[in-house]
Structure formats: structure tokens, C-alpha cells
Amino acid sequence: MKEKIIEKLSEIVGDRLLTDIDERVSYGYDASFGQYMPDYVVQVMSAEEVREIIQLANTYEIPIYPRGASTSLSGGPLPVHAGIVMDFSQWNQYLEIFPDDLLIKASPGVKTGDIHQLAEEHNLMYPPDPSSSSICTIGGNLAENAGGPRGVKYGVTKDFVLGLEVVTAEGEIIRTGGNTVKNVTGYDLTKLLIGSEGTLGIITEATLRLIPKPMDTKTAMVIFDDLYTAGKSISKILTSGVRPSKMEILDQNAINKVEDYARLHLPRTAAAILLVEVDGDPDALTKELNVIQRALLEIEVDNVQIAKTKEEEARLWQVRKLVSPAIVQSGYTKISEDATVPLSKIPDMFRKIDEVKKKYNLNIVVFGHAGDGNLHPTINTNMRDAEEVSKVEDAVEEIFRYAIELGGTLSGEHGIGTMKKPFFPVEVGEAGMLFQKAIKQALDPKNILNPGKIFPEAGEKRLVLKND
Amino acid sequence: MTETLIEKLDYQATFDCVQCGYCLPACPTYLAFKKEKHSPRGRINLVKMAAEGKIGIEDMREGIDLCLGCRACETVCPTNVRYGDILMSAVEVLKDNKKMGIFEKGVRRAAFKVVLKNKQILRLVNKGLYAYQISGVKRLINRRNLLNPMEKYRDLNKAMPDVRLSRRLKNPPNPFRKSAIQVGFFQGCIMDVFFNRINDLAVKILSRHGMEVTNIPSQACCGALQHHAGEHNQTVELAKKNIEAYEAYDFDYIVNTIGGCGATLKEYPKLFKEGTEWHRRAVNFTAKIRDISEMMAIVDLNFQYEVSKNAIFQPSCHLENVQQVFEDPLKIIKSIPGLNYIELKDKALCCGSAGIYNILHFEESMQILDMKMKNVKVARPELIITSNPGCHIQMQLGVEREGLSDEISVKHIVEVVAEACGI
Incomplete structure (x- = not known):
């Protein structure tokens, strides 16, 4: 069976199929927690390749995990149920600016920083600026709806996307939105897909909106x-x-x-x-x-x-x-959170974090995007100390729950991924979750697109930072 | 008595890596080979997985073997991961794990235990090369394209510098002047064999600017190549020799012209356990180590002539990422009269020389060199300035491969300064 899949995948991508163990283990992590082992890694370079691979995955019911530069802090690209990691990081060839239309079109592997640079060369600006801009890919930004410091004035990724090219779970290539700011033809699928963490379709091209560069x-x-x-x-x-x-x-x-x-x-x-x-x-x-x-x-x-x-x-x-x-302290691992609260509740959140810090005796510092309520309480911890890790898990959970209590959200910009899914129903409610699951079910009935993300699986009720 | 893999590999240091990926754009091998296992983040993970027994020791080999060791990742790392230490631990484990063929064993022994450690043999090599050159064999080979079928050797041959017969550096003490600064010179093996003229010029520059320079006979090889090959014990032995040799003198500084050797000398304390006598001695020794550009930056260079050239600078990775010398060479280059400095795009990326990487992994090294030369061709310089012999030969090779040897010359920063100072 595996041989057959390997043969078919290599027919599609040639030597951009990686199957050796040292290759596979290298695509089993991101900047969050956990190490997994995919069965295959494909470095895709065109929508056609993506389409053919999805059709294959559909036939054999193999999970697919899209992956950009794997800078995710929430576990978005982790191959939690094995299967195919689809690496987009090398598909960075297409980047074209249309200055008179204030548009940029890009393939998913283009680095966000390269988009910033090209826009600025034309005295224009692409505002979303996650701190990993010089590394992360636009595909990853779209999947996670990335933010950044400029969010307070300009908004986040979803506010600057006019259209997408997407491969559906059925292996069809579709386009959403278009090239204009105003566009009310049908459902706003663009916004539905942005931030869907690769669970509803695979983005293969984006049309981004630019604004004049501030003087x-x-x-x-x-x-x-x-x-x-x-x-x-x-x-x-x-x-x-x-x-x-x-x-x-x-x-x-x-x-x-x-x-x-x-x-x-x-x-x-x-x-x-x-x-x-x-x-x-x-x-x-x-x-x-x-x-x-x-x-x-x-x-x-x-x-x-x-x-x-x-x-x-x-x-x-x-x-x-x-x-x-x-x-950062040597020997310690940094855990960055991004719970976000309404502006007037920031003082309460600060107080709570201070309380948690004392209660669990942890090394927590707080910084972040104050203007949009997006704080980054960051914990330094020794991941080899099981007792301390479980304290951290409790502390983070307490911060999550309090953010929701204050009318805030689990995640301002990092995504739910694997890390925050146990708390997903706490924020959106059972009915809210079922509604979202119905969308997933309709668009990806075989659950091949990035399974194990966003929605908790049976029994997942707690934050777990270790998977072994 | 056998150490576990977790102890032998620097497993603890791997926890400092938060896998953020900031190292990816700084890594020449990731950019060239386009795969995660050829990135610092990927390699650290391979070491961690091997230590945990989730992959085999041999599964680390390709990723680790193809690392240049340029350590550009350490410079950009936001969490200060000790990548160099993790890498070296993996190199040693892989070396111990390998059943070496008799040929490789022989080469290693000849290179590390005999030749590099023995100045007299190196001088013989130098004489051999000199003879090879003056006998016209080099020219003959070049002209007749005798090495054509073997591109690798043909190009390397062309890139080899013209060797001068090496003489012990003279240190004429001036009895009439007690100079303020006492400098002990460290000449380096490769430098001494291939570029002893540069060492001569460096000594002259320092002397001309009021320093008293002594080249001590008891110095040994710095141990860089042994260290990179995982030969820990030999490296320690050489370090002790050098520390002892220079302790016998009262120098203010110990100066070298080689980015790579300087880095190894500056990292000697890492070879010894903290708190030991040898560690203390290594720290004292290291405190005096300076690259020639650090020295030239603290004196008012007495320029006499213009060097009217468009020039780029290709920094030595270890000068920057290990020695942390970034600004001094640029400051000097920009102050040379007549010289028009052009910033080379991505100049901090390794050229692919990396010790003996370009001999062990020729194809890969050329892939990395090609990325470098793409930017060189955009900059269109007449002069490429280097600060390490390996980079020097590699850049010369790049120029040859692009057929630009009539347009671009490659010089060590010392040669350019000497020219401007009329030395």
C-alpha cells in the first residue's frame, strides 16, 4: 500500500517527495509543542500538483497537513494523525505587484517580508506584520489569519485579502472573491477560508490589498x-x-x-x-x-x-x-500565549496574570499589542521538569478561561491548532461548535484536510504541552 | 562506563531551541538544498530525536555532514541556542559510530595527526608547492587543460594561490624603541603554507604602526580542522600547546589574519571544564586573541596611496558569527583612499568553503558558491576582499568558474591595506 502511494506521489512531484526518516522527522514539528512523524512529505510547486495529491488522498483517505515555514505557535501544521505533509515553503516563485490596482498576487510560499518589501518599493504598504515576517509564508498567514503590531490601526490578514485560489477537499480548483474591494457576489468564502487553518481547503494563491505607505x-x-x-x-x-x-x-x-x-x-x-x-x-x-x-x-x-x-x-x-x-534563559523553553480581551479589561487581565504567576510560582513576563487587547504572557519553563510543566499547563488554562470570562478570546492571532482545541467549546459553546463542524463536514466529509485541529477530539479537555 | 547518547550529544542545549525558524533565512545550506533537515532548526531536532532514540544515530549523518559550520544561525538566533556545541557533539558521535575505511583513516591520520601538527612537514608541503609552481607544472596544467576531465581539480588548481617559499617570519627587534604594544603573532598552518606573504605584510603593518611583533617558534596548529572533524582529544592537545607557548611571553595581544583560526583560539575555554586550571589559562589566553582587522581598526592607518577599485567584502563566517567582529573590517575598508566600497547582497552568507567542506562535499559547496556568485555578478566589483584563506581560495574559485578572472581580483584585507600604506 505504502509503496503504491509513494509511486503515485512521486509521479506527481518527482524528487520533491521525501520519505526517508530523517526527512520526515524534520517536518513533524512547529514552534509550538509536540513531535509527530508524517508518512510522506511533498514539496508542492503548483495548484495542479496540489489538486492531484488531494485527489489521491481523497481516494485512499490519507490526511494532508499544509505547512509553510512552520513558525506556528499553535500546532497548525503538525501531522498529528500521520499522512502527508504538504510543504509550501519552496513555492515562492510567483510574486507580482499591480501598483495601479493597489494589489499584489502571491504564491503561498512567498515570505511575508518579501511582500512588505515589494509593496514599499512602490510606495505602498501591506500592513499585517507578524513578528516572524522575515521567515513566515503568506500561505501560513492566511491559514492562521495572522496579526501583528499594526493591527490596532489597520487590522489583520483577513482585512487585506481580496481573493483566493483554493483547492477543495474534492480536488477542484476554485476562486473566491476577486480583485476589487467591493464584491458581494455570493458568500464571503474568502473570509471563511482565512483563519480556517487549512481545514476547509488548501490556498494556492492570494490576491492582497495594499494601501499607500504612510509618509x-x-x-x-x-x-x-x-x-x-x-x-x-x-x-x-x-x-x-x-x-x-x-x-x-x-x-x-x-x-x-x-x-x-x-x-x-x-x-x-x-x-x-x-x-x-x-x-x-x-x-x-x-x-x-x-x-x-x-x-x-x-x-x-x-x-x-x-x-x-x-x-x-x-x-x-x-x-x-x-x-x-x-x-530567554538558557535551558528553559519559552511558551508564548496570545489570549486577547476587550480593551477596557486589560487592567483585569494584567492583575489575573500577576495572580497566576504568584499562585504557581512561575516565571511569567507580559508584553504585547496593547492597542487591540492582544497580550502575550510568556512563560519560561523547564520542559524536562514534569512537575513544572504540569504547573504551566494549569496556569495557561487559568489564563485562557479568564480571557473568555472577560468576553475575550483564546487566541488573538496564533490560531487554535492543537494547543487550544480543548477550550474551543468553552468559548464558542456546544451549538457554536456544532455549527462550525457542520461547515467542516460539508466541505471535507472524509476529514482529510488537516485533521486533529481546532475541534477537540473525544476526551480532550485539558491543555497538554507534551505528547510523549 | 559508556556514556549514554543523551550525555554524549548536547541534548540539554537542544531544549533552548524553540523551533521559531528565525535561522532558516540565514542558513546557506537551507537556502541551497531547500529542505528542513539542512537547516539549523532541522539539525537540532535531528540531534534531539537521536538522543531520545526516536531515530538512529546514522539518521543524523546527512544533515550534520552537510552543515558548513558557519554558525550564521547563532548570530540571528533570538534564544541564543549554542548551535556550535550541539553540532560538534553530533559530529563526534557520528565519527565514533562510523566504521572508517582504511583510506579515510589514513587520510585523517595524515592530515590531522601528522601534517597539520607539524610545522616542518608543512614547510615541506610549501616547498613542494613552490617547486610545482616554479617548475611550470601549474602553468602547464592550466594551459594544456590537463585536468579538464576532472572539473573539480581543474578549478581548484586554478584557484590555488601562487605560493611563495615560506620563511620564518622575521621579527627584527628595534633596540632604539620600546613600543607601547607587544604583539605575539599567530601564523596558522594553511595561511603559512599558501599565504605567508599576507602574514609578512600583516607583521609589517603592525610594526609600521608602532607595535612590536614577535612570531614565536613554539606555536602549534589552532586545531580548527581537527575540532570540526570531531577529533576532540587532538584539539585539546593543540590548545594546551598553544596556551603554554604564548604564556611564556608577555604579550598584550595575540594576533592572527585568519577568521577561522581566530575563532577556534577564541573558543579554547569551551574545551576545558569550568573551574579547572586549564580553563582559567584558556580564558586568559583567549582574552588576548585579536583578528588583524581589530588591530588595524585601533590604529590610525597611515595611508599613502589610493586603491582606485570598486570593491566588495566577503566576511569570514567565523570572524563574524564566532569572533563577533562585524564592523572593524568594514570601517577599515571604507577608510582606504580611492576605494569605492559596494555592499554585496547577503554578504553574511557563507561562500561554501568552510574549512575542508569544499573538498569533502564538492558538489554541494559549488551550489552554495553559485548563490554567492549570483550576488557578486550583480555588484560587479573589480576587487573581492576577504579575511580568511579558505574564503579567499573559494572566492577565487568562484571568479574562475564564472570566467571573470580578468575582471575581478581577490585579495586579503591585509594586502589591500598594505598596498594603500605603501608596504
């Missing part, structure tokens, strides 16, 4: 004495009449880790700092920051430092960039 940016750092005021100031800024292009927060722990790591003269005693960027016409930017400053004064926040030069501005953003490397 300039300016950045301020706001320093807080207590977390509660920091939380309150987020809504205050966003209702001041100015819309920042980025709003990133670091708690005291994060500030001190960065300071230890890079000595940038940060205020170690501050409870939190908030980095606020505005973009647009350079003449307007100073005025906009003044508006924000005045609004903050109303709640007695007066420690606002505005970067005077481009170098100073770059240094401030360096602070945010250095959080990840700074919080």
Missing part, C-alpha cells in the same frame, strides 16, 4: 507607576481622537529583562511602559502626539517621552524587539 512615523514612550493606570490609559489614548499605528506594552518584568540584556537606560522601577507610534503626514504627527499627551494628563499620566530623532525612535522599537531574546 512618516513618530513614537512616544509612556511610563507608568502602576499597572492599573497603564491599562486605563490604553482606552484613553484610543478615544482621544488619534489612532496610533502601534501600541505595545511591556510590564516591569519585561522592562527589567530587556535592561539586563541590553542596557538601554529603561526605567527599571516603572510598573509598565507603553510604546505608542503614530504614522502619516509628518506635520500632523507632533500634533497627534500632543493630543495623546493631553488626554493622558486627564488621568494624571505625565511621564511621556517623545523620540526626537529617528535614531531615538529606532532605539525605542529596539526595546520591544529585544523582549523575546531577553526573556
